Amino acid sequence: MFTDARTIPAGTTLTADVCIVGAGAAGISIARELAHSPLDVCLLESGGLEYDLDTQQLYRGRSVGFPYFPLEIARLRFFGGTTNHWGGASRPLDDSDFEARDWVPHSGWPFRREALDPYYRRAHGVLELGPYAYDAGSWTTDERRPLRFEGESLRSAVLQQSPPTRLGQVYREELRRARNIRTCLNANLLEIETAPTGGPVTRLRVASLERNEFYVEARAYVLATGGIENPRLLLLSRRADPAGLGNEHDLVGRFFMDHPIAAWGKPGTVAPYRFPLRFYAQRGRAALTAGGKSGAAELWGFITPTAEGLRRERMLNWGMAVRRAPEPDPEGVVAARYLRDSLLELDWPEDLFEHVASVMGDLENVAERGWYAMTGRERPAERIQLMYWAEPLPNPDSRVYLSEERDFFGQRRVVLDWRLSEHDRLNIRRALQLLARELGRAGIGRVRIDPAVAEGDLRSLFEGSFHHMGTTRMHADPSQGVVDRNCRVHGVPNLYVAGSSVFPTAGHANPTVTIVALALRLADHIQERMKVTVVDAG
């Protein structure tokens, strides 16, 4: 059932077993799971079913650190959340991303990748991905072969492409029909209320843009509003502690991370001797080739370090994509293509003789291109461009905090202070050197590192990825994390946080599939915990 919060009278109290705040990747995934349970669920969404400028403006904020996108466009505030504009690239975190690494301060999740594997598999269904397989070997065919690295430092892997699933569209009807779920649109959370002495959340104070304040009381609450809004809402909730809810150790909002990207060509280029580009440069549907399994996925390959390579080089995790550098088509090839298209459309070509002369004057190129087109063989690239993205270093000084500026409701907006450092430069430099070494060793090509990598302004080298992570980090120890291994806020027995804000480290992979996997895991946990409570009460 969908309800428009603008029609709820001020002072009303809605009740539910579970209240989920935010209908994005995490919130919708949890709600769908609970749709099959006996629990009454209230799903609050700030926006409506479509983009609305006034609501979107609630996301405005200031950026004072490393240059970042305007905060009101870096995420979306309507049903479906930021999945309304995500690109769909998907990959789980690597095993090593979960480990505590002595060369990565503050690293280590409270559980290993295996604990998340069943949920990653289920997340594949939610995001309409292919089989849960990301190693290059599972997707190798005669036509699409990855590079063979002789050393033990690098490997090839794949990213899968979701359609991309717009969760707010794909699952809208399912949620509308769910009898135990009330989706409350245009409902903005203003405060998470507790007793003045702390303890559990007692209720949520909510309002629409009509300023009709109302309340939601539930047995459990899930904050699922993204990596910037999650800490903001905790910091705005000060009934028990002026520092904010769950912020006893000054961790809420700290450790903001985004994946730094060096866009195509910025890291450098490769002069190839022989480079099998198809595996990497052609996004396309591929069939699973691993023994005994079947299925297909839209995917493309990339290069990344092995766990051993990371350990040996003491690096942050990273990925490198490759593509053919843009090459202007030779004049004769352009003319031949024009003549072919004209003839296929039974259209008499303009300047026929001029085009024929161009073809005749450039026969070598025309013949070469024609041969590759006819045989389906891969035409060697003259130059290959690189794109790099990396795991961000967890840094407590990289953070989100409250500004003195106020939004429509008089609530303090956020300030984002994103930090990158020379460590990020060292990482990309080392990654390129490693790639150069392995490509040279295999006789595949030579790497040219762009001068900006060595000494240029980091701001001209890197940009963000719209991945907001780490601001309510997960750690078993309350002095090192905001939430525990079950995503429950330390010290608040009925408040959970969902989404990438709980990532203690972020790997290099796009976060959405991990967000959904963690959300499904949290949904299981809540159901289990509620069941126990019901039994106890009975």
Added chain:
Amino acid sequence: MKSLARRKLLQHLVLAALLGALPASLRRAGAGARAEALAARLTGCLSDAGGAYRLGAAYLVVAPEEADRARLALHIAGGAARARALARRDTPDLRRWLRGRQRRDFAAGRTVEVAGWVLSRTEARLCALVALARRQAAGG
């Protein structure tokens, strides 16, 4: 008797030293000539002399102590004995050997950054040979 024997011994030692030193200097001169010859052969193995010249000139800026064709050739060969053997190989064989040498350089981390390019030490030196040859030809 004792004094005569000692004198003879000293004479023999001086003679032996002279006999040993003369071929050594001759050998050195011969080795230098062979290294120079190998340098010329190695230079001929490169297909893109223009690109090699630019990289070679840049390499000599970071490694000025290697601005000597014979020394570079010996570095590339990995010693005088191998330089002698390499000088006898035909060009395709020499190219094959160079490719293998470059791969081994990369595997062992013997790389150098020249104008942004990450090169094996061997190919950087090959480029330097080209740069030095051009300098000599230009009278520099």
